[in-house]
Amino acid sequence: MRIGLHTSTSKSLEDAALEAHRLGANTFQIFSASPRMWRASKPDTAAIALLRKARERLDVSPLVIHTNYLVNLASLDPDIRAKSVVSFRGELDRAKALSADYLVLHPGNFKGQTLEQGLAAFALGLAECATGFSAPALTVLLENTVGSGHQIGRRFEELRMIRDLAARETDLNIAYCLDTCHLFAAGFNIADPAGLAETVTAADRILGLDQVKVIHANDSKGALGSHLDRHENIGKGHIGETGFARILTHPKLREKPFILETPVESDEDAIRDIEALKRLSLARP
Numbered sequence: 001m002r003i004g005l006h007t008s009t010s011k012s013l014e015d016a017a018l019e020a021h022r023l024g025a026n027t028f029q030i031f032s033a034s035p036r037m038w039r040a041s042k043p044d045t046a047a048i049a050l051l052r053k054a055r056e057r058l059d060v061s062p063l064v065i066h067t068n069y070l071v072n073l074a075s076l077d078p079d080i081r082a083k084s085v086v087s088f089r090g091e092l093d094r095a096k097a098l099s100a101d102y103l104v105l106h107p108g109n110f111k112g113q114t115l116e117q118g119l120a121a122f123a124l125g126l127a128e129c130a131t132g133f134s135a136p137a138l139t140v141l142l143e144n145t146v147g148s149g150h151q152i153g154r155r156f157e158e159l160r161m162i163r164d165l166a167a168r169e170t171d172l173n174i175a176y177c178l179d180t181c182h183l184f185a186a187g188f189n190i191a192d193p194a195g196l197a198e199t200v201t202a203a204d205r206i207l208g209l210d211q212v213k214v215i216h217a218n219d220s221k222g223a224l225g226s227h228l229d230r231h232e233n234i235g236k237g238h239i240g241e242t243g244f245a246r247i248l249t250h251p252k253l254r255e256k257p258f259i260l261e262t263p264v265e266s267d268e269d270a271i272r273d274i275e276a277l278k279r280l281s282l283a284r285p
């Protein structure tokens with residue numbers, strides 16, 4: 001199994017991989033630049049080489065990069081849109097430079113438009129970012145959201161529509177990342193056996209489970225359908241340990257990389273969540 005967590009690159013790129021390994025993980029997610037700033041610098045070649053060596057030596061894979069939070073490729077505001085295109089192109093370039101496997105992206109916000117217009121704007125934005133870009137080993141993952149306000153991505157159909165529209169405009173590899181907290185808060189009752197079965201069936205029918213490349217394993221502070229994006233440590237939220245045991249052992253999900261984005265104040269918190277995923281993945285619910 002591949003179980004991992006989001007680690008910090010504040011010391012170095014290499015350290016993010018070392019930290020994942022030290023905490024008991026064999027896959028990880030990072031930001032390739034500050035997640036709350038438009039400006040980003042290019043990682044240097046020596047740092048990238050050290051990251052690659054550490055990953056090979058310790059077998060930490062896949063490497064997932066999460067896009068910064070400011071990017072909204074669906075925005076109607078010309079300034080935000082222009083900045084988003086430049087910023088996400090930087091994300092693509094850095095992901096390729098770092099030999100990342102996946103680049104996770106939230107599908108943005110359709111405020112001021114119809115949902116359909118927002119989906120189209122987002123898909124066109126993606127294609128614009130990828131003009132002249134080629135990285136066959138990299139796949140952009142559209143992440144499902146809790147669907148608060150005008151957020152795109154609470155329904156599988158929206159993610160699928162973006163992928164279909166984008167495929168007409170770009171050769172970029174596009175697939176999906178599902179976040180368990182976002183699913184639950186969006187109204188998919190994955191804490192319940194029947195709800196999980198329905199969700200997996202729907203995801204398979206609409207997205208194709210082979211196209212779900214990564215699962216963000218987060219418990220949910222918010223109730224079912226609350227549209228609250230508040231991650232909780234494994235077992236402490238509304239999905240609970242039994243819910244995670246069923247998710248982790250589901251025959252159609254168990255091969256996926258599970259990556260934590262839970263609140264962590266110390267190494268102990270991180271280790272506890274990684275241990276919980278490992279323990280529950282061996283459970284027989």
Ligand SMILES: [Zn+2]
Binds near residue numbers: 143179216261
């Ligand atoms: Zn997530």
Ligand SMILES: [Zn+2]
Binds near residue numbers: 179181182231
């Ligand atoms: Zn979230």
